[in-house]
Amino acid sequence: xxxxxxxxxxxxxxxxxxxxxxxxxxxxxxxxxxxxxxxxxxxxxxxxxxxxxxxxxxxxxxxxxxxxxxxxxxxxxxxxxxxxxxxxxxxxxxxxxxxxxxxxxxxxxxxxxxxxxxxxxxxxxxxxxxxxxxxxxxxxxxxxxxxxxxxxxxxxxxxxxxxxxxxxxxxxxxxxxxxxxxxxxxxxxxxxxxxxxxxxxxxxxxxxxxxxxxxxxxxxxxxxxxxxxxxxxxxxxxxxxxxxxxxxxxxxxxxxxxxxxxxxxxxxxx
Amino acid sequence: xxxxxxxxxxxxxxxxxxxxxxxxxxxxxxxxxxxxxxxxxxxxxxxxxxxxxxxxxxxxxxxxxxxxxxxxxxxxxxxxxxxxxxxxxxxxxxxxxxxxxxxxxxxxxxxxxxxxxxxxxxxxxxxxxxxxxxxxxxxxxxxxxxxxxxxxxxxxxxxxxxxxxxxxxxxxxxxxxxxxxxxxxxxxxxxxxxxxxxxxxxxxxxxxxxxxxxxxxxxxxxxxxxxxxxxxxxxxxxxxxxxxxxxxxxxxxxxxxxxxxxxxxxxxxx
Numbered sequence: 001x002x003x004x005x006x007x008x009x010x011x012x013x014x015x016x017x018x019x020x021x022x023x024x025x026x027x028x029x030x031x032x033x034x035x036x037x038x039x040x041x042x043x044x045x046x047x048x049x050x051x052x053x054x055x056x057x058x059x060x061x062x063x064x065x066x067x068x069x070x071x072x073x074x075x076x077x078x079x080x081x082x083x084x085x086x087x088x089x090x091x092x093x094x095x096x097x098x099x100x101x102x103x104x105x106x107x108x109x110x111x112x113x114x115x116x117x118x119x120x121x122x123x124x125x126x127x128x129x130x131x132x133x134x135x136x137x138x139x140x141x142x143x144x145x146x147x148x149x150x151x152x153x154x155x156x157x158x159x160x161x162x163x164x165x166x167x168x169x170x171x172x173x174x175x176x177x178x179x180x181x182x183x184x185x186x187x188x189x190x191x192x193x194x195x196x197x198x199x200x201x202x203x204x205x206x207x208x209x210x211x212x213x214x215x216x217x218x219x220x221x222x223x224x225x226x227x228x229x230x231x232x233x234x235x236x237x238x239x240x241x242x243x244x245x246x247x248x249x250x251x252x253x254x255x256x257x258x259x260x261x262x263x264x265x266x267x268x269x270x
Numbered sequence: 271x272x273x274x275x276x277x278x279x280x281x282x283x284x285x286x287x288x289x290x291x292x293x294x295x296x297x298x299x300x301x302x303x304x305x306x307x308x309x310x311x312x313x314x315x316x317x318x319x320x321x322x323x324x325x326x327x328x329x330x331x332x333x334x335x336x337x338x339x340x341x342x343x344x345x346x347x348x349x350x351x352x353x354x355x356x357x358x359x360x361x362x363x364x365x366x367x368x369x370x371x372x373x374x375x376x377x378x379x380x381x382x383x384x385x386x387x388x389x390x391x392x393x394x395x396x397x398x399x400x401x402x403x404x405x406x407x408x409x410x411x412x413x414x415x416x417x418x419x420x421x422x423x424x425x426x427x428x429x430x431x432x433x434x435x436x437x438x439x440x441x442x443x444x445x446x447x448x449x450x451x452x453x454x455x456x457x458x459x460x461x462x463x464x465x466x467x468x469x470x471x472x473x474x475x476x477x478x479x480x481x482x483x484x485x486x487x488x489x490x491x492x493x494x495x496x497x498x499x500x501x502x503x504x505x506x507x508x509x510x511x512x513x514x515x516x517x518x519x520x521x522x523x524x525x526x527x528x529x530x531x532x533x534x535x536x537x538x539x540x
Contacts, residue, residue, distance in 0.1 A: 055510075056483045056531045058328040060355045060373050062348045077359070077369050078332045083482065085330045085369055087357060089347070099347050099355055101371040103330050103482050110509025113534055114473035116438060119504040168386060203384035212353065212373050213326045215485050217531050219507055234389040234516075235524045237489055239380025240325075242527055244514075246504075254505045257512055259529050261326045261487050264383055 003180040004147060005189065008037070011045040017074040019045035023092055025067040026142030029135045033065035034144060035211045035260075036192025038098050040185045042090040045072035050084035050104045053184045057102035058215040065090070065097040082109065107184070107218045121248040122171040122230040124153055130173060131157035133195065148193045150174045159199040159206065168197040168233040168241070175226035182227055182249075184218050190227050190247055191216045191258035197233045197243050198264055207265035209241075214260040225250025239264050273450040274417060275459065278307070281315040287344040289315035293362055295337040296412030299405045303335035304414060305481045305530075306462025308368050310455045312360040315342035320354035320374045323454045327372035328485040335360070335367040352379065377454070377488045391518040392441035392500040394423055400443060401427035403465065418463045420444045429469040429476065438467040438503040438511070445496035452497055452519075454488050460497055461486045461515050461528035467503045468511055468534055477535035482510075484530040495520025509534055 008024035021044075027037040039059045047053050070092045077085045083105040090098040124130065131152045134145030153171040158164050174190050176182065182190065196209035231245040245258040278294035291314075297307040309329045317323050340362045347355045353375040360368040394400060401422045404415030423441040428434050444460050446452065452460065466479035501515040515528035 056330075058371055058483070058485065060326075060347075060371055062355060077330075078366060085332060087369065087371065096348060099357065099371060101328055101330055101357065101369060107510070108508050109533070113509040114471075114506070115508075116471055116473065116506040117504065118438070168388070201384075201386055203386065213328070213485075213487075215328065215483075215529065217483075217512060219505055219510070234387065235489055235527065236384065236386040237524065238378050238385075239383040240377070240489070242487060254507065257505065257529075259485065259527075263379070 004178050005176055005180055005186060009041045009044050009185060011048060011072060013048065017049055019072040019074065021070050021072065023065050023067050023070050026147055027144060028067065029144060031066065034192060035061060035214055036189040038065050038090060039214055040188040042072050042088050042098055042100050043102065043188050044185055046074050046086045046088050046100065046102055047104055049074040050076055050079065050086050052084055052104040053106060054188060054218055055083065055103050055105040055107055056215065056217045057100060057188065058213065060099045060213050061211050062096050062099060065092050068093050107220050117254055119246055119254065121228050121252045124171055124173060124228055127151045127173045130154065131160065133157060133160045146177055148174060149177050150194055156200060159195055164202045165200040168201050168236065170194045170197050170231045172229055173226045174229055181224060182222050184221065187218055187222060187247055187256040188216050190229065191245050191256060194229060194231055196262065197231050198236060198241055204265045205267065207267040209262045209265050211260050211262045214258065216256055216258045218256050220253060220255045222249035222255040223251040236264065274448050275446055275450055275456060279311045279314045279455060281318060281342060283318065287319055289342040289344065291340050291342065293335050293337050293340050296417055297414060298337065299414055301336065304462060305331060305484055306459040308335050308360060309484060310458040312342050312358050312368055312370050313372065313458050314455055316344050316356045316358050316370065316372055317374055319344040320346055320349065320356050322354055322374040323376060324458060324488055325353065325373050325375040325377055326485065326487045327370060327458065328483065330369045330483050331481050332366050332369060335362050338363050377490050387524060389516055389524065391498050391522045394441055394443060394498055397421045397443045400424065401430065403427060403430045416447055418444060419447050420464055426470060429465055434472045435470040438471050438506065440464045440467050440501045442499055443496045444499055451494060452492050454491065457488055457492065457517055457526040458486050460499065460517055461526060464499060464501055466532065467501050467513050468506060474535045475537065477537040479532045479535050481530050481532045484528065486526055486528045488526050490523060490525045492519035492525040493521040506534065
């Protein structure tokens with residue numbers, strides 16, 4: 001089986017902390033590569049450079065990323081015993097698209113430590129009773145909906161039908177269209193695949209909500225199967241909103257948390 | 271009036287994006303400078319370099335910071351019309367202590383845009399009916415409690431009395447001891463001045479919870495007066511916890527949101 005996501009985030013070391021890769025077609029929303037995809041792609045280069053998976057990674061978005069060859073320049077800042085910290089810049093055809101800072105370690109830093117988890121998985125109906133949704137597409141090539149499939153809670157799917165639910169919230173099942181397993185890099189992606197939560201508020205047009213910053217914390221390795229996401233915004237103010245996400249694996253465990261700061265949609269439509 | 275915080279975060283440009291400053295005494299917890307203080311100090315150099323205040327800043331903590339001369343090396347990554355992005359490293363006596371990545375802009379990006387805020391200020395009794403708390407101190411010099419004063423909700427103050435409340439939550443009023451006004455850099459500090467929320471869970475010893483990463487989003491300029499903080503953790507797992515914070519100004523508006531990833535306390539005590 002071809003793992004489309006793995007292929008689309010493959011990177012090759014060319015020495016001195018530099019990696020080459022490709023912003024692959026079909027991972028875009030109307031031409032601009034998805035932010036979570038770019039964060040996952042660059043995180044893979046950083047993880048290879050420091051030899052550990054991402055634990056917490058932050059990306060600041062500098063310019064839209066189009067499909068094409070890219071370079072990731074990684075700088076290891078600290079190689080510690082338990083964790084390693086690195087920064088990076090992702091460039092597409094000479095343009096800086098994403099700046100990153102991350103700390104890398106296996107999320108099982110102390111698996112025997114006491115667990116206290118007070119957030120519940122979203123109460124989602126079975127996948128096939130949810131609304132399959134995807135972003136708008138342009139042209140004939142592969143689209144984001146051919147890469148990642150999201151099944152929205154019926155109560156949160158109003159945005160897709162021109163009837164915002166009224167709550168800045170999205171709950172959905174998510175998996176790769178090719179059913180490839182979701183690893184920690186897949187979690188980085190899945191932290192940014194749903195429609196912006198503000199689209200379920202009537203004040204905002206159904207358009208692009210440009211992400212300024214996205215931070216993903218990996219909390220565990222996911223069990224096989226689709227992930228469930230719960231995304232909400234509590235503060236939409238001054239033209240900016242935060243979007244908090246929690247991803248649960250098929251077994252119901254928290255596997256990642258995310259927060260992004262984004263601009264409210266401004267264009268009348270896509 | 272001397273503004274102690276302003277003086278303790280003053281930086282001087284020495285050219286090429288480099289700034290000198292001082293990790294001032296008294297901003298430490300048993301000898302290690304407070305993380306929010308270090309983030310505020312470095313953010314000030316970054317803000318000066320790009321000519322705008324912090325909107326979202328992320329710091330990864332590399333080593334404890336002791337009092338003494340420091341250098342902040344800032345690199346402007348993108349100078350845009352609406353926002354500017356920069357990275358930085360804070361060095362104390364030659365040791366990299368903190369790596370940062372931030373986007374800078376006035377938080378009033380679009381003050382006329384619709385506001386939707388669904389988080390309420392914590393229901394705190396008047397300041398003088400709360401428990402004044404501070405971290406443990408060492409020696410005779412100025413201590414953190416001489417810099418920042420926190421008044422904890424009676425229901426959350428159990429941690430200080432050896433009787434954890436049972437909820438990984440802290441709610442408190444916070445202000446500078448000298449009653450200096452709290453500006454956006456003060457908000458960066460205040461995002462990390464309360465006791466770690468895990469200290470209100472009986473599973474964890476009353477000790478240091480080393481921050482791996484701290485992100486602060488500035489959402490508005492605060493009205494004069496103390497700020498109210500609500501800090502919680504929902505996922506303590508694998509030896510790591512997230513701590514989410516919301517800061518409200520005296521008028522009850524959200525002025526900042528923060529999230530950190532930290533290691534659970536391990537030592538038997540301070």
